[in-house]
Amino acid sequence: MSGGSNRILKGFLEERWKGIRPVLWGTSLKEEELIESIYKGLFNLTAEEPGRPVGGEA
Amino acid sequence: MKRFDLIVIGTGLAGLTAARTAIGIGAKVLIVGRGMGALTLFGNTVDLLGEIPPATEMAEGITHWIAAHPEHPYARTGWEGIESAITAFRELFPPPYPFAASGRGNSLLPTGAGTMRPTWLTPVTMAAGAAMTPSETLIVGFRGFKDFQGDTVSLHLKCRGVVLSLPRYGLEGLTAPALARLMDETSFRERLGESIRQQMAGERFIGLPAVLGLRDPAAVLKTLETVTGARVFEIPMLPPSIPGTRIFHRFREELIAKGADFRMGHPVSGVMVKDGRCAGISIDNPPLVAEYRADRFILATGRFLGGGLWAEMDRIIEPVFDLPVFQPGERGQWFGERFFDPEAHPIHRAGVLTDADLRPVDAAGRVVLANVRAAGSILAHHQAIEEKSREGIDIATGFLAAKRALAS
Known part of the structure; x- marks a missing residue:
């Protein structure tokens, strides 16, 4: 169960990426930087890597 | 018209650090910003380089890492530059609200997503x-x-x-x-x-x-x-950030007490450039346009979110001085296939290239404006989000830009 809802969140972010990637410039690129700063930066969510030695999911 | 020794554009951690460093040298400083800066969104702890494993001593880890990343902003400051800048930052936060490292290397702190995240200095409350x-x-x-x-x-x-x-x-x-x-x-x-x-x-x-x-x-x-x-x-949790707002308030309090001028809430609308130097900037403050002149300028306007960089459909521009911007190929090459690619999206390496003095240069390495320096996340060839280096880059390059600017 651990990491369950973060897996759902990551799935959502991947789906969102498919739609937004073709139009990333201007203001949508600003928003993209905000999203990455939160989920990858602040929350340290990463691609699934079981047993990562540093940080990542508990 | 007031004339300043230095005008800093940007009120994030890089701009605030540059302004405070210059004030400490005795300069007459103006700091201008459109908003409150990224501190109030993401400021929590002070990251230097999260990818150094916690068991590794920080000075040693970063020194080796810099040798392998000669284009990174840290290669401009070196470990010594990072260390002096961080020491100055810590002096701004004496007890009872100090920032400290919990060991010789990174520590892991819990986040608002229930993950663990590496960082270097934490405020006493964390x-x-x-x-x-x-x-x-x-x-x-x-x-x-x-x-x-x-x-x-x-x-x-x-x-x-x-x-x-x-x-x-x-x-x-x-x-x-x-x-x-x-x-x-x-x-x-x-x-x-x-x-x-x-x-x-x-x-x-x-x-x-x-x-x-x-x-x-x-x-x-x-x-x-x-x-x-x-x-x-x-x-640490979703923006807005209360701990980052504390950092912003502390800097502002110190800068105002030491006589710096603040102009917040209005964008820089124009620059006066002549013979390869900047003479002044204008700030829209409707219905007026105010002009400010200075001998030196530091550009610390952040990346896309802060407005320091702007992406058109096929190229990235720097809106204030129209500086040359390094960009990784065409737009199709800016992003990876997946949101969580193992490598950072190439666009994160985009930014302003500089000489060793943090003066912006063109693709041939020629200095563009002799009395302008760039600091913080606007610089090219870092990946602050993945590296966990945001505050370290801001503090170290803001400090260096001010020292170099005032030495010239």
């Missing part, structure tokens, strides 16, 4: 997070406070969690600034501490969202620790 163990920790959330899901955090961290109805405010729609202001009231935090104590089952650590007051967070921490008998820590 320090216990690096020492907590799941079985001895209680995570406390607040009913109606949607920016911090205490039950998700406790689930992922494998801790026990409770969601409290606050003594006075059990309603929907609580915000971080509202909670922080409540914490500033002694009676509120005493009652909160008592509510937490009643929920405890022998835990030695209490984790709360990072809202422990704006005015005197150390006093909030002390009250909660005294009432609960446990070590209390703040957990």
